[in-house]
Amino acid sequence: MSTVVKSKSLWKHAFEQLVSDRMALMSLLIVIIYSLVAVLSATGLLAGNWADEMGPSYAAPSGEFLFGLDIFGRSVLAKTIKGTEVAMSVGLVTALISAVIGIVLGAVAGYFGGKVDEFVVWFYTTFTSIPSIMLLIAITFIMGKGLVAVYLALGLTSWVSLCRLIRGEVIRHKDREYVHAATAIGGNDFRKLFKHILPNVLHIVIINFSLTFQTAIKSEVILSYLGLGVQGRPSWGTMIDDAKLELARGVWWQLAAATLAMFVVVLAFNILGDALRDSLDPKLKGK
Amino acid sequence: MNTWTYIARRTLYVIPVILGVCFLIFVLFNVFSPDPAMIMLGKHATAKQMAELRAELGLDKPFFIQYLDIVKASFTFDFGRSWSTKQEIFQMIKQGAIPSLTVTLPGFLLSTLISIAISLLVAFYRGKMIDKAVVFFCVAGMSISSLAYILFGQWFFAYKLGWFEISGYEEGFPYFIPYIILPVIIWVILSIGPDVRFFRTIILDEVYQDYVRTARSKGLGENHIMFKHVLKNAMVSIITYVIIQLPFLILGALLLESFFSIPGLGAMTLNAINSSDFPVIRAMTVLSAVAYIIFSILTDVLYTVVDPRVRLH
Numbered sequence: 001m002s003t004v005v006k007s008k009s010l011w012k013h014a015f016e017q018l019v020s021d022r023m024a025l026m027s028l029l030i031v032i033i034y035s036l037v038a039v040l041s042a043t044g045l046l047a048g049n050w051a052d053e054m055g056p057s058y059a060a061p062s063g064e065f066l067f068g069l070d071i072f073g074r075s076v077l078a079k080t081i082k083g084t085e086v087a088m089s090v091g092l093v094t095a096l097i098s099a100v101i102g103i104v105l106g107a108v109a110g111y112f113g114g115k116v117d118e119f120v121v122w123f124y125t126t127f128t129s130i131p132s133i134m135l136l137i138a139i140t141f142i143m144g145k146g147l148v149a150v151y152l153a154l155g156l157t158s159w160v161s162l163c164r165l166i167r168g169e170v171i172r173h174k175d176r177e178y179v180h181a182a183t184a185i186g187g188n189d190f191r192k193l194f195k196h197i198l199p200n201v202l203h204i205v206i207i208n209f210s211l212t213f214q215t216a217i218k219s220e221v222i223l224s225y226l227g228l229g230v231q232g233r234p235s236w237g238t239m240i241d242d243a244k245l246e247l248a249r250g251v252w253w254q255l256a257a258a259t260l261a262m263f264v265v266v267l268a269f270n271i272l273g274d275a276l277r278d279s280l281d282p283k284l285k286g287k
Numbered sequence: 288m289n290t291w292t293y294i295a296r297r298t299l300y301v302i303p304v305i306l307g308v309c310f311l312i313f314v315l316f317n318v319f320s321p322d323p324a325m326i327m328l329g330k331h332a333t334a335k336q337m338a339e340l341r342a343e344l345g346l347d348k349p350f351f352i353q354y355l356d357i358v359k360a361s362f363t364f365d366f367g368r369s370w371s372t373k374q375e376i377f378q379m380i381k382q383g384a385i386p387s388l389t390v391t392l393p394g395f396l397l398s399t400l401i402s403i404a405i406s407l408l409v410a411f412y413r414g415k416m417i418d419k420a421v422v423f424f425c426v427a428g429m430s431i432s433s434l435a436y437i438l439f440g441q442w443f444f445a446y447k448l449g450w451f452e453i454s455g456y457e458e459g460f461p462y463f464i465p466y467i468i469l470p471v472i473i474w475v476i477l478s479i480g481p482d483v484r485f486f487r488t489i490i491l492d493e494v495y496q497d498y499v500r501t502a503r504s505k506g507l508g509e510n511h512i513m514f515k516h517v518l519k520n521a522m523v524s525i526i527t528y529v530i531i532q533l534p535f536l537i538l539g540a541l542l543l544e545s546f547f548s549i550p551g552l553g554a555m556t557l558n559a560i561n562s563s564d565f566p567v568i569r570a571m572t573v574l575s576a577v578a579y580i581i582f583s584i585l586t587d588v589l590y591t592v593v594d595p596r597v598r599l600h
Contacts, residue, residue, distance in 0.1 A: 129576040218432060
């Protein structure tokens with residue numbers, strides 16, 4: 001009896017490689033933990049009492065208050081957890097918005113070519129010509145301040161690089177034999193593009209997703225500093241912004257807590273993104 | 288296609304892009320933004336006051352004319368006056384450009400040189416411990432908020448240790464130096480991470496090329512290969528990366544300038560944001576977009592002239 005050796009799929013191979021990479025595995029674990037904390041905080045199970053006064057204003061970190069207290073005597077730890085909710089949701093929604101716009105525009109431009117392609121290329125050239133900080137400002141002006149404005153502003157300003165990559169890949173793929181085969185059995189454009197070509201360029205989306213996610217977390221901090229960020233609830237951005245006035249009084253714990261919380265998750269996303277790129281894009285191995 | 292036709296075509300492409308940029312700016316600031324007359328006068332203004340102010344600001348003109356005004360401004364740089372300071376915006380930009388450049392130019396030059404040196408070193412020892420350590424530190428450094436660097440740097444080195452001026456600025460050559468040292472150092476620290484990562488990738492791209500193997504097989508030393516062959520070829524991408532950043536230097540450093548009270552264009556933009564001073568924000572947006580478009584075409588053209596392998600289309 002002969003045994004059939006089935007070749008591993010790209011995804012299986014990539015998964016195995018990712019799991020064998022200890023740094024990447026740890027990063028994945030960190031991202032999962034942060035996501036759990038965010039979900040628990042959103043459902044009120046964790047840090048639901050962040051707004052309560054726990055003790056004296058600006059109490060330093062101690063056994064009782066692990067990360068100290070802020071100006072109103074609120075627990076910095078609880079605020080950091082609440083901030084995790086904001087950061088993770090900003091990262092997720094921004095990455096989703098930019099993925100949808102980037103995939104659709106990039107795929108359509110690459111596949112149909114001609115006038116459609118020219119229009120899309122003109123559109124994103126125009127878009128990238130305006131510094132994203134200015135676009136962010138304009139969009140938050142229009143939307144008013146708040147979480148939704150942050151989502152939209154960051155999502156609408158971060159799709160261009162993905163769109164470019166997808167467009168390029170679709171152009172490379174659209175004349176491959178498997179696409180012609182799909183034409184031969186009567187597949188329409190929509191089916192060919194989304195059912196056949198897109199799965200072959202999906203790895204780019206995933207790599208880009210982790211990159212956009214962490215960039216969005218970092219941008220939220222800047223928006224908060226500009227006074228255009230999340231209002232009325234703690235975020236790492238507003239905590240770091242508060243530190244502006246606190247440092248001179250020797251209050252460093254709010255800056256430290258928010259910076260540390262952000263550092264760990266952004267670093268995890270960076271390492272994860274690199275590992276994903278190495279395992280999903282064989283051409284780039286070792287670079 | 289010959290090079291000149293390509294350059295001409297590429298240059299002509301400026302027109303639709305500038306028209307598009309102006310349209311986007313027009314839609315964002317003139318169509319969808321909250322009524323500036325309302326922002327400036329507050330909610331207790333009478334209808335008559337509002338109408339007068341809107342006429343004064345040119346907001347009563349038809350949309351098409353407002354759009355044309357923006358297009359015109361992007362060529363003439365006549366942006367009108369600021370709503371809050373009533374100064375001519377072009378004059379404000381001229382005044383702010385020098386202080387901005389005193390921070391951004393030294394920062395940019397230093398960070399680029401240091402980054403190239405580090406990337407050559409780690410590319411030389413690629414795969415070794417030092418390479419991995421440097422890459423890890425770059426990624427780790429990039430994972431910290433730029434705001435945290437500025438806050439900590441200003442508090443620790445200027446306030447606590449007193450090594451540098453905490454904030455402020457003086458015009459004129461030797462006088463501004465004490466004020467820019469710390470901002471420049473922070474700029475360099477902020478830029479090294481992404482720069483080293485980028486340059487390292489570029490250089491490693493070259494290291495695995497056939498010509499390097501050829502050079503090695505004819506017995507050239509690693510040093511010679513690295514500096515004479517690899518660096519020369521990598522230079523094309525390095526220069527393009529450097530040039531495309533130039534327009535942003537003129538715009539100044541938004542956060543650094545505001546933290547260190549340097550009266551540059553970044554601080555000006557930030558003030559405009561805080562006071563909803565639309566003409567200034569719009570002017571800075573138009574200006575940076577136009578600068579970006581010009582420089583991106585410059586890099587494209589340079590690329591084709593320097594590197595004959597680049598295909599024109």
